[in-house]
Amino acid sequence: MKHTLIFLMFLSSLVFPQEKYFIYFTDKGIENSNSLNKNSEAYIQAVEELSPKAIERRIKNLGNDFITYDDLPIDKNYIYKLENLGVQIIRKLSWFNSVSANLTADQIEIVKTLPFVKSVEPVKKLYFQNDPKINPDLLLESNADTSYGYGVSLKQMNLSDVPIVHSKNINGENVLIGILDSGFDWKLHNSLKDRSVIAEYDFIFDDSVTANQTGDAPTQDSHGTYVFSILAGFVDSVLIGPAFNSSFILAKTEDIRSETHIEEDNYAAALIWMESFGVDITTSSLGYNIFDSGYSYTYSDMDGRTTVVTKAAEYAFQRGVSTFTSAGNEGNNSWKYIIAPADGYNIISVGAVDEFSNLAGFSSRGPTYDGRIKPEVVAFGVNTYGAVAGTNNGYRFASGTSAAAPIASGVAALLLSAHPHLKNTQMRNIILESASNSSNPNNQIGYGIISAKNAIEFPNLENINGQYILHKTFFDENINANTVNIVFQIADDLLEAIPMTKSGDYDFTYTFPIKSNGELVEFTIMFSDSQNNNYTLPQSGKYKFNYGSDIISLNLDVVSLPNYGEVSD
Known part of the structure; x- marks a missing residue:
């Protein structure tokens, strides 16, 4: 009887059409406990799946x-x-305790009856939100001059204060960034061929080739x-991206051969793969709200807890990864709102502005269905300069939140x-x-234009053995170092x-006295310049943090936030 069942399942898969489904399991064959047995086979295997860098990042964050x-x-x-x-299993997704597989209608009914199967749900096929059309009059061949500079890319870098950070020799070193997109012709193009790519994978054809x-x-x-x-191009006086000295992992997840471009399980699998390699930051210029007929999400699903792609990004954040995505190009459409995975609680969704800081009409708006402000930030996304695939020296201007997201993630790498x-x-x-x-966030530009300089100069805390060390960076060379006080x-x-204490070329530190957890600490920083002009930061109000927390607040509420990384099944 068992052999007959297997034969019928196999025959069914040959004769009847199949669609891809998630098969969710009831458990992992081990008791769900807050204190996992570190000597168990399952625990040891989970650790072995992680690179040393992934373990280091997780320990720092968790x-x-x-x-x-x-x-x-x-x-x-x-x-x-x-x-x-x-x-035939296609993807194994440990974070979701599920696999994806192509199933016929008959197979679905059989699988649903298995005692260890919680549910069977369709894998949605997502439609990629294309950027506005490229301006054909703005396709260029580079004509580099002999001086060092940003060339045409200067405007897009200046808007987020990147050049001043680069001038201090901060360029993304020792940061690992994962990019999810349609493919990467990085070995050919002059702006990318010298980048440090440590791994790449094609989730369409399941091989290691991400170029065509x-x-x-x-x-x-x-x-x-x-x-x-x-994000990372570098050709003197032509194109310079913010994080040109970072390292990269590339995932080819888009299939543009038809209108249906990506399936949710591939996006989730790519994030799991990247996290296991030890990425610090992920960025995707992908966004979805329209799916195959009968499977579309609605605005009520943009709640941070529903779509698989959004939940995958939240799982990555739980493990210490900073996640970025484009907000979407729906601003001029009937939908108008941000699109998954931009609805996530912790993902930083990025809208687009032009060189004059005006919001692009196409840039998707917030809020999420549950009322959270979106997008979080905006960056240069109108006529943004970048490389043309299939050439070694071709460049183009294009517009879209797809162009803004890599700038924002590059700023994060600098930070x-x-x-x-x-x-x-x-x-x-x-x-x-x-x-x-940040003092008046809204659902058009969120907390505003992202700034590399402002982010690095914002005071931050380092916890060493329960003692909190304040770090403050000054890029202004006119600061009198002897006058910096807290x-x-x-x-x-x-x-x-x-x-x-001056601890570097631009950095100052102060070690706070040990206090009880939960005590509110408020502080300002005072200093003078070389002309003896006195200054206080912040210009109004005070920086605040609760002892025991490493989050410093100025305009945002200084409260213990819920674990927004929690995602429902």
Whole structure:
């Protein structure tokens, strides 16, 4: 009887049409406990799946208990039983405790009856939101001069204060960035061929080639090449991206051969793969709200807890990854709102503005369905300069939030490169606090234009053995280093100005006295310039943090936030 069942399942898969489905399991074959047994086979296997860099990043953000129940591998017995039924598994998604597989209607009914199967749900096929058309009059061949400079890319870098940060030799070093897009012709183009790419994978054909290959559409790698160059391109006096000295992992997740471009399981699998390599930051210029007929999401689903792509990004954030995505290009359409995964709680969604800081009409607006402000920030996204795939020296201007997202993620790389002790929660807070509209955020530009200079100069905390060290960077060379003081208050005790210690070319530190967790600390920073003009930061109000927390607040509420990384099944 068993052999007959297997045969019927196999025959069904040959004769009847199949669609891709998620098969969710009831458990992982091990008790869900807050204190996982570190000697168990499942725990050891979960650790072995991570690179040393991934473990280091997780420990920095999560502490020594860096493996969660969601990280444990899917029960191999469940896999074995499905395969014995003729189910061909495509993706194994440990964070979701699920696999994806092509199933017929008959197979679905059989799989649903298995005692270890929680549910069977369709894998939605997503339609890529194309950027506005390229201006054909703005396709250029580079004509580099002999002087060092940004060339045509200067405007897009200036808007986010990148050049001044580069001038201090901060360029993304020691930061690993993962990019999810349509493909990458990085080995050919002059602006990308010298970048440090440590891994790449094609989730369409399941190989390690992310450039165009046999079977691809001619423009398959065009979008991803353009995005990668905005983030990290480097040709003197032609194009310079913010994070040209970072390292990169590339995931080809888009299939542009038809209107249906990506399936949710591939996006989730790419994020799981990148996280295991140890990425610090991920960025995707992808966004979706329209799916195959019968499977579309609605605005009520833009709640941070519904779509698989959004939940995948939140799972990555839980593990210490800073996640970025384009807000979407729906501003002029009937939808108008941000699109998944931009609705995530912790993902930083990026809208687009022009060179005059005006919001682009196409840039998607907020809020999320549950009322959260979106997008978080905006960056240069109108006539943004980038590389043309299939050439070694071609460039183009194009517009879209796809062009803004790599600038924002590049700024994050500069922030982490300058302050490598930062956790992803701190980075997110600093980026929002230091943006141009943080005192009055709205659902058009969010917290404002992202600024590399302001983010790096925003004070931040480092926790060393329970003691909090304040870091403050000054890029102004006219600062009199002997006059930099901190004035802080804990409870009702007002202290005199205390000198900060110069710890680098531009950095000053101060170690706070140990206090009880939860005590509110308020402080200002005072200094003079070389002409003896006196200054106080912030210009109004005070910086604040609760002792025991490493989040410094100025305009955002200084409260203990809920764990927005929690995502429902």
